[in-house]
Amino acid sequence: MDHYRVGIDGGGTRCRAAVAGADGRILGRGISGAANILTDPETALAHIRLATEAAFQEAGLPASGLSAATAVLGLAGNNVADAVSFIAARLPFARAQIVSDVLVALQGALGDRDGAVASLGTGTVYSIRQQGTVSMLGGHGFKVGDLGSGARLGQGLLQEALLAHDGIRPTTPLTEAVLAEFGRSPEAIIAFAHTAHPADYGRYAGRVFSAAAAGDAVGVQLVRMAAGHIDQTLDAIVARGVRTLCLVGGLAPLYRPWLADRPGIAIAEPAADALTGAVALAVQASASDPFPNHREAAQ
């Protein structure tokens, strides 16, 4: 039977889906809203279905094809059993696997090769494949982890702005601009921080990199410290015998010039994105026999 393969890349702000034939060639793509299976599983389910229907529509395929499809879903929260079993039992597909969002990013970036992928965005997390076995490093979230993340950079910038305001450290154009934006009011910065999510801090990361590139002392200091954290993690990964590194995520191109050179270690461009990785895993899963029961979540 020639059923379709579906890949899903779901996250806290949007859900992307792609449909492919048996050869893995993508026929159509769709996008919808947040798919956070921990905080709002009903909405996640609705958005998974919506994005997939949009992909089928773009491919000129009838939506009835969903119920015959094999799907692999890369979703944050895949290690929380209750959330996964709730979702898995309600998916519209013939067969489905829920895997880590990081695993589909790894598959997209490296294909089937060994190596490590550093995801550098609002958060930071590292995935490693060695002789086919995947492990993870870092992450752990904004509060006690995610070193070098956009959120941490933004938080550091607001902190430096307050130190400049108090005359504890010299003012630079970067901290001056932030202070002006908040009306030179420490209270306004504190109020922002009181309700800020990591993504809210992360929106300042681009400005930190721009300022650093222009030689702003605070920008340079913040980026150097963050790049130092990333370098430490990459060193630990290389020490495990990994020889191929790949940087993905919105901050990857910005960090590249600030990271250490590692002789003998290749920095590979990502082959494809996470959505393509999810489709590739769906094609592999479809070829495997026996395929896991659709209620079973595989890592």
Add this chain to the structure above:
Amino acid sequence: MDHYRVGIDGGGTRCRAAVAGADGRILGRGISGAANILTDPETALAHIRLATEAAFQEAGLPASGLSAATAVLGLAGNNVADAVSFIAARLPFARAQIVSDVLVALQGALGDRDGAVASLGTGTVYSIRQQGTVSMLGGHGFKVGDLGSGARLGQGLLQEALLAHDGIRPTTPLTEAVLAEFGRSPEAIIAFAHTAHPADYGRYAGRVFSAAAAGDAVGVQLVRMAAGHIDQTLDAIVARGVRTLCLVGGLAPLYRPWLADRPGIAIAEPAADALTGAVALAVQASASDPFPNHREAAQ
């Protein structure tokens, strides 16, 4: 009329009160629970009254004396007008001033002298008196400020424990102990951090100092970085012309050996605590004429 003077030192975990005669000599002390006028003003009011009644009882004075007393209350949140007017209108005293908790600490530590007081505890904040004028520096809370605070030290320790767990940084006895306490589970540390208040992180500060004193590499690194932040602030204060520094708060004796020497600058022992400072301000206020209306909050 010979009414009594009341000093109140109210904070997020407890409220202390003292009653004194016209000469400022303390006759009795009382203690009760949290007095946070921002998050729970009704409870704060109840605890202010309870602590004061306990002080009158210890002094052998009738509780009816409250309504004739002159009080100065050092309360965090004194710069939030709505909270202050709510409290001020409901206090049981004849006349009252609500001032900053930091001001009563400064008065206690320095008396009427010029100088600066560094409050080093779960948070950090600095107060400066120059030619009688009081200003503040630092603070700004756990999220984007309070550098060198116990809360920041504790957060840093958990972060280092996770880095050790991931093999990104070497393990030390300190991080090993923390990991063991959390069952070597990153998820357990993340869950703790998810709901941790600054005081929860701050409870780890003492162990960081103990480990640093024993030469633990992570302990030394965390304390050196935190002490560096405090030294930067003290440098900025000295640059303003301040010649007397005073360290107060639970971490003050622990930080002392890690801070830079400043030739020509005196490190003064605090003359008294914040409660005594509040009483001294009440005695001064009582002598001033006209005394501010009890509904008026003064800084």
